[in-house]
Amino acid sequence: MSNTPSPPIRAQLDCVIARVSEALIGKQDRIRLALTALLAGGHVLLEDIPGVGKTTLATALAQTLGLQAHRLQFTSDLLPADLIGASIYQPASSTFRFQPGPIFAQVLLADEINRASPKAQSALLEAMEEQQVSVDGVTHPLPHPFFVIATQNPMEQHGVYPLPESQLDRFLFRLSLGYPDRRAENLMLSLGSTRSLAQGLKPCLNVDQVLHLRAQVNLVHASPAVIEHLLDLLSASRQHGIFVHGLSPRAGLGWLNAARAWALLHGRTHVEPEDVRQLTSHITGHRLLFADPILAQSHSHPAHWLLERVAPPENLS
Secondary structure (H helix, E strand, C coil): CCCCCCHHHHHHHHHHHHHHHHHCCCCHHHHHHHHHHHHCCCCEEEECCCCCCHHHHHHHHHHHHCCCEEEEECCCCCCHHHHHEEEEEECCCCEEEEEECCCCCCEEEEECHHHCCHHHHHHHHHHHHHCEEEECCEEEECCCCCEEEEEECCCCCCCCCCCCHHHHCCCCEEECCCCCCHHHHHHHHHHCCHHHHHHCCCCCCCHHHHHHHHHHHHHCECCHHHHHHHHHHHHHHCCCCCECCCCCHHHHHHHHHHHHHHHHHCCCCECCHHHHHHCHHHHHCCCCCECCHHHHHHCCCHHHHHHHHCCCCCCCC
């Protein structure tokens, strides 16, 4: 593989980012991160206040990639069967037929996931991990690709069920969109509804091309020096007394896949240490919690502590 992706790959990725940016204005960095997660085979937890574009991001990304999307509003009375589907009795044939639920989509927007009961949350998160669901002893594979964008409002305190740490680990990234800057919001006000813009976007890719891009991510080279640097960061997170729990092996595998996808998005077929480091805050924000309150006060984010302690390698050979 050459040092740069083939021109068609670069053109495809640039098209996706530019087109999604037509609907989600001024958020190219977040679009790149969401696309990175999808290409790396991960999922995204969007933690933000209502109305900043979470649904627009999911819709625009699905439209531009030529993928089927579903949106499901999570509520306290949502049952696992409402999400994954159920076997429905057919009187004419005296048999049961599986009726797929909304989880059978290539892009699923799980809105306000922390409002659902732990049972409903577990049904989604197990499906994210296994890429399949089981109903009445029968296994049903989910579509490929299968990408979840789950949202939660950090300001909500009442009527919510916070995700436990073991389930947060299923999300590759935790992101926040934040408010648009003045220029972007001025353009939004001039254009009107960005959600309708997202629904009308023309695809840059189709399903087969998305799956091909995922395969290309696996071909991006990570040198022994880059692997060692990632291992140093993982080991630092597991130092006794610093964090409540260190980063899991699952987090490490996801981090490396994300760094490969990030490199591909930036026109390279090899991972550089900076690819790993640039993703640190998005990998660690929902996984690491300082054990010492004093450390928490002196460091605004666990990623800052890790990056201060672990320097990038000088020799990449």
